Amino acid sequence: DAGVIQSPRHEVTEMGQEVTLRCKPISGHDYLFWYRQTMMRGLELLIYFNNNVPIDDSGMPEDRFSAKMPNASFSTLKIQPSEPRDSAVYFCASRATGLADQPQHFGDGTRLSIL
Amino acid sequence: EDQVTQSPEALRLQEGESSSLNCSYTVSGLRGLFWYRQDPGKGPEFLFTLYSAGEEKEKERLKATLTKKESFLHITAPKPEDSATYLCAVQAETWQAGTALIFGKGTTLSVSS
Numbered sequence: 001d002a003g004v005i006q007s008p009r010h011e012v013t014e015m016g017q018e019v020t021l022r023c024k025p026i027s028g029h030d031y032l033f034w035y036r037q038t039m040m041r042g043l044e045l046l047i048y049f050n051n052n053v054p055i056d057d058s059g060m061p062e063d064r065f066s067a068k069m070p071n072a073s074f075s076t077l078k079i080q081p082s083e084p085r086d087s088a089v090y091f092c093a094s095r096a097t098g099l100a101d102q103p104q105h106f107g108d109g110t111r112l113s114i115l
Numbered sequence: 116e117d118q119v120t121q122s123p124e125a126l127r128l129q130e131g132e133s134s135s136l137n138c139s140y141t142v143s144g145l146r147g148l149f150w151y152r153q154d155p156g157k158g159p160e161f162l163f164t165l166y167s168a169g170e171e172k173e174k175e176r177l178k179a180t181l182t183k184k185e186s187f188l189h190i191t192a193p194k195p196e197d198s199a200t201y202l203c204a205v206q207a208e209t210w211q212a213g214t215a216l217i218f219g220k221g222t223t224l225s226v227s228s
Binding site (some may be wrong): 004042043044045091093101103104105106107108110 | 128140146149158164206216
């Protein structure tokens with residue numbers, strides 16, 4: 001089975017540019033999560049969706065960040081304008097709903113460098 | 116405030132030298148505790164879920180245990196391929212089902228032959 005697919009794997013861009021990260025969740029999973037990982041802060045939740053609807057975006061650092069999920073098989077995380085402090089690895093994860101808590105399954109991330 | 120603390124930050128072992136990683140947590144009611152393994156350049160890979168104190172789960176050389184305040188990941192006779200960062204995460208009882216996890220910063224394990 002295909003896992004969570006993220007693109008691009010690496011992105012290097014200059015400060016002020018728009019950055020769009022993409023995620024395809026596992027088919028049949030109805031929860032999708034965006035995380036950011038840094039050495040200082042570890043893995044932090046940015047936003048999550050249930051059935052394509054954003055449920056909690058309290059982790060989005062500021063208005064420069066936005067996320068969408070237009071359908072069950074695609075989500076984007078956009079940063080506009082980007083800043084050097086946004087440099088991190090961004091992960092997408094998905095999970096299914098079940099009687100017991102199902103584990104989240106992660107993609108391999110996008111390593112973002114803002115110069 | 117809900118939080119997860121992992122120790123040690125880094126651990127170096129010789130092949131075959133057993134040890135344990137610690138994950139202590141403070142949450143207002145534990146819904147589940149998760150262990151993940153993360154290899155360099157990869158996303159976290161799910162290992163175990165523990166739900167209640169006294170529960171144990173095993174997979175190959177790994178065994179996870181849970182008490183009311185902490186979890187241990189025991190590694191028996193490790194091999195170099197066990198080298199990775201091990202992440203612990205918790206989900207609190209008061210959160211909505213499906214809410215994201217709170218992660219610790221991980222323990223980076225290096226096993227040399």
